[in-house]
Amino acid sequence: MCNSLKVRWTINPRTAPQPWIVCSGCGCLKPFKSSGKIRLNANGKKLDAWLIYKCVDCDKTWNRTLFERQAIRDLTPPTLDALQGNDPHWIRAREFDLDTLRRKSQCIDEFADADVQKEVLGERDGGSLLEIDLAVTLPLSLRLDRLLASELSVSRSRLQALSDGAKLLIHPDRADAMRRRVKDGSRIVVDLSGETDGHSIWKAAVSGRTD
Ligand SMILES: [Zn+2]
Structure with a gap:
């Protein structure tokens, strides 16, 4: 990274x-x-x-x-x-x-199934931050942690650990945001420095669905 x-x-x-x-x-x-x-x-x-x-x-x-x-x-x-x-x-x-x-x-x-279209907005040298902006076109019953786990190919417990260690931040910050339904305009920032599989998470963030 x-x-x-x-x-x-x-x-x-x-x-x-x-x-x-x-x-x-x-x-x-x-x-x-x-x-x-x-x-x-x-x-x-x-x-x-x-x-x-x-x-x-x-x-x-x-x-x-x-x-x-x-x-x-x-x-x-x-x-x-x-x-x-x-x-x-x-x-x-x-x-x-x-x-x-x-x-x-x-x-x-309500249903949680969705198509996720991924596009790169920008890339810069240095740092190891992954920023994900969410555009949710219509309401759906999908928890944020389930979306991130599925699209980044990591477990929900790992996401929770990153969040507990302040290496995963959600904006706007709401109580229990990981377990709430995905919200239009949210931004998730993950600090992947020191994560040995950072590169595969980074790749999953821009590639097609992996499930
Ligand atoms: Zn009937």
């Missing part, structure tokens, strides 16, 4: 949250999965929009109301285009909108 590295990890969750809804097919509460499809109903100058979900067991549909009797002239052209074209980015933002989902369901399954 003879240089310092700054990287950005962009974390894109793979599986959208699944609210538990009473399924009329199964006759009980079941998790529902987004179909990624919008249903629209125009009524004069008003528009209703739903996002269609399906029971994971029997495919029965649940229409999640996005809005009802919305004046079409109040919708921006990009929103109208997104609705009419089933725009996957627009729909994805709704699928991960937990605040709104919680108003529809008491229980929501």
